[in-house]
Amino acid sequence: MTGASEQAQSVQTDDAAQHTGGFRASFDVTTERGGQSYGEMVEQVRTFMDKVRYASPTPDLADEVIDDLKKLNAKLDTMLVDEWTSPSGTRIDLPSRGNITLPPYEILDGGPEGVEATVTFRRFHLGGNGVAHGGHVAIAFDDLGGMAAALKLGGVARTGYLTVHYRSLTPLETPLAIRTWVERFEGRKYFVRGTLYDGDRLCAEMEALFIALKPGQA
Numbered sequence: 467m468t469g470a471s472e473q474a475q476s477v478q479t480d481d482a483a484q485h486t487g488g489f490r491a492s493f494d495v496t497t498e499r500g501g502q503s504y505g506e507m508v509e510q511v512r513t514f515m516d517k518v519r520y521a522s523p524t525p526d527l528a529d530e531v532i533d534d535l536k537k538l539n540a541k542l543d544t545m546l547v548d549e550w551t552s553p554s555g556t557r558i559d560l561p562s563r564g565n566i567t568l569p570p571y572e573i574l575d576g577g578p579e580g581v582e583a584t585v586t587f588r589r590f591h592l593g594g595n596g597v598a599h600g601g602h603v604a605i606a607f608d609d610l611g612g613m614a615a616a617l618k619l620g621g622v623a624r625t626g627y628l629t630v631h632y633r634s635l636t637p638l639e640t641p642l643a644i645r646t647w648v649e650r651f652e653g654r655k656y657f658v659r660g661t662l663y664d665g666d667r668l669c670a671e672m673e674a675l676f677i678a679l680k681p682g683q684a
């Protein structure tokens with residue numbers, strides 16, 4: 467099996483895409499990369515992961531699925547690009563910018579005052595007893611907290627710390643209201659807060675420090 471770090475990019479990207487350190491101060495957002503079916507492809511993968519979480523396949527079916535997945539992985543191997551030119555993470559027309567690793571969210575509003583979004587944890591995000599895993603809740607807060615910091619500072623920040631207070635159980639397969647905003651900042655330090663609600667019920671709160679990166683900083 468080949469891990470991501472061992473895989474060569476099979477499609478060359480231009481010189482400007484070569485990484486010189488740090489998050490990029492800016493990166494191209496797009497609605498084109500991956501084509502018009504890319505969102506549906508991501509959705510089908512998410513659905514597959516949902517089913518894997520709950521399926522109990524026979525040994526024969528597991529072998530069949532392995533064969534099918536090997537074929538699909540071989541197809542994608544012919545199209546690997548660097549992270550800056552991948553549709554995943556840059557397709558702003560898709561849930562979570564097309565990033566399969568994030569719980570799917572839809573941005574309702576975003577700017578220097580903060581970010582409002584709807585996030586839906588899937589069956590794949592199960593923690594136990596039918597509700598979301600706390601780590602997945604933290605991922606949603608991290609990404610949208612980072613977005614709130616980025617929109618406030620007009621640049622890129624990395625998470626210094628992030629604390630989640632889990633106030634009540636977070637349901638799966640339910641659109642939830644998530645909000646993040648910069649409460650205050652001191653120099654490069656952006657103190658970000660967040661809330662996650664199921665209707666009127668508070669599921670979780672977040673407090674985090676995001677630190678603005680210096681030019682070229684990793």
Ligand SMILES: CCCCCCCC(=O)SCCNC(=O)CCNC(=O)[C@H](O)C(C)(C)COP(=O)(O)OP(=O)(O)OC[C@H]1O[C@@H](n2cnc3c(N)ncnc32)[C@H](O)[C@@H]1OP(=O)(O)O
Pocket residue numbers: 608609610611612613616623624625626627653654655675677680683684
């Ligand atoms: C839109 C898409 C959004 C995506 C968002 C995703 C965000 C992420 O998940 S990033 C990944 C997780 N985070 C990381 O890996 C970060 C790892 N840490 C680092 O790289 C570094 O520690 C970094 C860059 C955060 C800060 O390092 P550096 O630039 O040298 O700053 P440094 O001088 O140490 O600290 C700056 C200030 O922050 C404070 N600080 C730094 N870390 C912490 C911390 N954990 N707790 C409290 N304060 C801290 C320092 O005390 C200092 O304060 P002051 O200016 O008052 O003296």
